[in-house]
Amino acid sequence: MAVHKILYSSRATAGMNQDELEQILKVSRRNNERAQLTGMLLHHPPTQLYPATFLQVLEGERDVLEVAYARIAEDPRHGNLKLLSSRPAEHRLFGEWSMGLEYVSDADLQRVLPGFSPDDPEAVRIQDLTENPAVAEMLLHLYVG
Numbered sequence: 001m002a003v004h005k006i007l008y009s010s011r012a013t014a015g016m017n018q019d020e021l022e023q024i025l026k027v028s029r030r031n032n033e034r035a036q037l038t039g040m041l042l043h044h045p046p047t048q049l050y051p052a053t054f055l056q057v058l059e060g061e062r063d064v065l066e067v068a069y070a071r072i073a074e075d076p077r078h079g080n081l082k083l084l085s086s087r088p089a090e091h092r093l094f095g096e097w098s099m100g101l102e103y104v105s106d107a108d109l110q111r112v113l114p115g116f117s118p119d120d121p122e123a124v125r126i127q128d129l130t131e132n133p134a135v136a137e138m139l140l141h142l143y144v145g
């Protein structure tokens with residue numbers, strides 16, 4: 001079956017601790033397994049300038065994916081969603097994962113955003129990640145296999 005893939009970024013609306021993230025993960029794994037969706041959720045903690053950032057990739061059958069994305073987009077735990085890409089994919093990148101979770105460190109971010117500095121308003125911004133599909137894809141690839 002053809003695989004479709006979406007990639008979006010969002011901002012947490014409130015502080016997210018590890019328990020809350022794991023709760024999201026638990027529900028996601030249950031639902032995604034049932035819907036044969038796979039993917040990865042990245043979380044970067046809040047900085048002085050920005051709330052916590054999410055980047056999520058979801059893969060699966062297109063109609064199923066669109067229904068899931070519509071539900072996720074309404075979740076009040078995050079907002080400011082930006083759909084960075086929605087396209088057919090040759091194969092699943094995260095075939096083994098109903099949903100993976102990775103905590104993005106500043107060092108990881110600096111690998112794809114040279115000059116990134118979390119609390120310096122003059123430096124490279126995390127915006128460049130949340131609005132730029134190529135940068136977001138590069139970051140995701142750090143966590144593949």
Ligand SMILES: Cc1cc2nc3c(=O)[nH]c(=O)nc-3n(C[C@H](O)[C@H](O)[C@H](O)COP(=O)(O)O)c2cc1C
Nearest residue numbers: 024027028031032054056071072073075077078099
């Ligand atoms: C950043 C973020 C990512 C999420 N990812 C998924 C997901 O991949 N799959 C999923 O079913 N729900 C995901 N959720 C949760 C959904 O928004 C929603 O709460 C959940 O699907 C409801 O499931 P339930 O009706 O079984 O309780 C996510 C929520 C957030 C805040």
